[in-house]
Amino acid sequence: MNLRLLISLVAVLVLQMSCGKVTESALVLGDHEQISYNYHIRPILSDNCFACHGPDANKREAGLRLDVAESAYAALKDYPNQFGIVPHDSDASVIFQRMISTDPAERMPPPESNLTLSVEEIALIKQWIEQGSVYESHWAFEVPKKASLPFIKNTEWPKNEIDYFTLAAMERQKLIPNPKADPFSLLRRLSYDLTGLPPSIDLQQQFYSNPSPQAYEQMIDYFLGLPAYGEKMAVLWMDIARYADSYGYQDDNIRTQWPYRDWVIHAFNKNMPYDQFITWQLAGDLLPNATKEQILATAYNRNHKYTEEGGVIDEEYRVEYVLDKTNTYTKGILGMTVECAQCHDHKYDPISQKNYFELFAFFNNTPEKGFEGDVVQSKPAKTPIMWIDREDTEGILNFLNYQDTARIMVSVMEELEETRQTFILDRGLYDAPSTAVSANTPEAVFAFDGALPTNRLGLAEWTTDARNPLTARVFVNMIWQEVFGKGIVASTGDFGMQGALPTHPELLDWLAVDFVEHGWDIKRLVKQLLMSATYQQSSAIDPKKYEKDPENSYLARAPRLRLSAESIRDMVLASSGLLHPEIGGPSVKPYQPEGLWEAASSGRGELRTYKQATGNQLYRRGLYTFIKLTVPPPMPIIFDGSNRDVCEVSRSRTNTPLQALVMLNDPLVLEASRYLASGLLQMNQEPKQLISQAFSRILGRNPAKQELQILFAYFQEELNRFTQDKEVGMSLMHQGGKPIETQKITPQFIALSQVITAIYNLEEAITKT
Known part of the structure; x- marks a missing residue:
């Protein structure tokens, strides 16, 4: 370590000790290792400095x-002979000298910010x-680039390109991958990841008895071909599209957007390219x-909340709806926190308020209304709408x-013939238009x-x-997360400056480019992940690892x-035999x-009281559970x-x-158990x-033998209890919508x-293990 760096570190350590904040002093990287702005420095500056010295000119x-x-290297506004950063010279770089200053009036970040740089962080900035x-x-x-596959020592392990990247990272950390999972775990894992359902007994037996080396891949293809695949994928997209069955706000009446959900399931099942x-x-x-069908897909933009309260200001809510469309697009598709720029320039990302309202302008040209009438007079869809007739469904x-x-009404998109003028809204307020964009x-x-x-378009x-x-990234x-x-980027909705850094950047870029090269093929991408050795590992946890x-x-x-919440419900329904596997339809x-x-x-309105479903509709998948926004x-x-x-x-x-x-x-759980x-009792087998x-x-x-012994012992204990007092268990047996005849309720x-x-x-x- 050079003398200048040592002196600087000692000064910072003394400062932190005087503040009661002692940090273990150790350089993160060696003196001769190249430090990356993106991976080492920007996160430090973003967390501690950008709020006052970042993109937001109004708060700078x-x-x-x-x-x-360009700005960091420039002369300071009030001190033209000084510079924020002078390359190769930390002594002349004002920001570094302020970071190590012992004077509270000079130190950055200032004490009142409650932010403190560690010794390691200051050392990295100096280096x-x-x-x-x-x-x-x-x-x-x-723009992502498809890097060459990295060098690895264990060339026997990879099953596809993904594994080269993950194994290279493991080897750098002196980690070794887990052994392959057992067939039971693999089948169950595949079943939940591709359908959201547990594998049936018949499917288990079919998979375990298949001697083919391609048995695993064949099972992936089988699951990808099931209608349940589209339902599983739709759960993710319903969250992104903020799908619900009511309008939200106070009265929260019913809406009919479910045909859009049916379309999403259909699109995933027919493997519509992502673009x-x-x-x-x-x-x-x-x-x-x-x-x-193409118009129905635009219901994606219309799933936001709508007010039905009398006396509201129409333009205020119309603007609110356009803001929601803009934010949903940027977060769900671009992975950016652009909504931060609604009221001012983004504090961390190079997104100005002007940028925000230029994006807003794309969605600001529909005949949508902010208020269409109160709940008593409203219809279950808001302008603009599309009618769906019987001939359409056929x-x-x-x-x-x-x-x-x-006929069904669905809220969809429509474009005005004349372009509506868009303005930057001062502080994001609907009634404060300023510059036209x-x-x-x-x-x-x-x-x-x-x-x-x-x-x-x-x-x-x-x-x-x-x-x-x-x-594509x-x-x-998102699919990797699922x-x-x-x-790979933990902050799935934030790929900006404050978002997490990718753990495997080259892998993320390789997958993104490969995805586009192969026609934005979603099923191929999913299969690619599931065919990897990385996916097929055991989930056993080694203490040292x-x-x-x-x-x-x-x-x-x-x-x-x-x-997921939906899969837990579906697991209970499917394993018990209660599941009604109907695809699509109203919630x-x-x-x-x-x-x-x-x-x-x-x-007020149709949803003022809860009317529970009856018959088989009680046993639909979690995807179809009615969502009332004010009472989820x-x-x-x-x-x-x-x-x-x-x-x-x-x-x-x-x-x-x-x-x-x-x-x-x-x-549901009690009914499923019953x-x-x-x-099972109809099989006339022994309790074990x-x-x-x-x-x-x-x-x-x-x-396992011990598991079965424990469960059987519990069975005998309960059998003795209910033999002596049958009435104790009778109330449990009458739960749910499929009652059982009293004479069939035996202690066994x-x-x-x-x-x-x-x-x-x-x-x-x-x-899922």
Whole structure:
């Protein structure tokens, strides 16, 4: 370590000790290693400096901007003989001297900001300056390139290109991959990732008895061909498209956007290329000779909340709806937090308020109204609408599941004949227009081609242009997140300066380019991930590996992930035999605690009271659960489902006591346990065999000897209890919409039901391993 660096570090250490903040002093990189602005320096400056010295000119202090080289190297506004950064000279670089200053009035970040740079961070900045303080364009704004496969030592392990990148990262960290998972785990993992359902007993037997080396790949192809694949993929897209069955706000009346959900399922099942999938949703109505299917896809833009309250200001809400469309597009498709620029220039990303309202202009040209009438007079769709007739459902829209003969109204997009003028709104306020702007895209991302039409169709073409650095990267990252639990970029909706850095940048770019080269083929991308050795690893956790990589960033094991809210419901339904596998159609109202809607309802409109579904409709998949925005369904919310208020590209995974209470007491789980027990008892087998059958249906594997012994002991304990007092268990057996005859409720039946409930409550039952 050179003397100047040592002196600087000692000064900082003394400063931190005097503040009561002692940090272990150690250089992150060696003196001769090249420091990257993007990967080492920008995150430090972004967290600590850009709020006052970043892109937002209105909040910039001392005229110093540190996010671009030209400004950082320039003379200071008030001290023309001084410079923020002087390449190769940290002594002459004012920002570094302010960082190590012991004078609170001089130190940066200032003490009142409650931000403190560590010794390591200051050391990195010093090394970067001494190495020439080279700035780099933000990685996500660079067009991705398909790098050559990296060198690896263990050439026997990879099954496809993905594995070269993941293994190279493991080897750099001196990690080795886990062994391949057992067939039981692989089948169950595939089944949940591709259909959101557990594998049936028949499918388990078919897979385990298939001796072909291609058995695994054949199973992937089988699952990709099932209608359930489209349903599984649609769960992600419903979160992105903020799909709901009501309008939100106070009265929160019913809406009929479900044909859009049917279209999304259909599009995924027929493997519509992603560029077309996006284009139709953004601008299907603007395509030449647009069909009703293409127009229906534009309902993506219309899924936001609508007010039905009298007395509101029409223009205020109209602007609110356009803001929502803009934010959903940028977060869900571009992976950018552009909404931060609604009121002022973005503090961290090179997105100005002007940029924001230029994007806003693309969506600002519809005949949509801010207020269309109150809930008593409203119809279940808002202008502009598209009518769907019986002849449509028998023709071009034959994928719609609609049994009624009445026409359906869906809110879709439509373009005004004359362009509505768009203005920058001062502080983002609807009634404070300032400078007029025209439709355009942020130049920092990718310049808008002047030959493109300045409407949503032009925006769609810009979005899906191979030169756009974000679109393919963002979608590939979402699919990676769906499979591995966390994206290569962990901040799935933020590829900007404050977003997470990619753990495997070359892999992300390779996949993005490969995705575009192969026609934006979604099923091919999904299969590519599932065919990798990285995916097929065991999820067993080695303590030494865990200590070295607790977040599994280097993928030296398969992740263990709690199932989504929808998949937990579907697992219970499918394994018990209750599942009604109908595809598409209107949403349904399953079991939920009494009085929830009524307690939060305004007392007006069709949704003022909860009318539970009946018959087979009670047993539809979680995708079809009715979502009232003001009172989201409790079971999905308890298991971290999206409340669908806004675009959401990733869900959190929490563990709370409420989740255990749901699995122990929800009527669906109790009914499923009883229903499965009823079906198993008809097999006339010994209790151990019945328990083993239930175990395999729910967990996708045979129970180990000790597991079976424990469950059988519990069965005998419950059998003795209910033999002595049958009435104790009778109330549990009458749960749900498929009642059982009282004479069939024997102590053995109740005991087996209790054992099945216990299996449903195992962690493994709701975990993908």
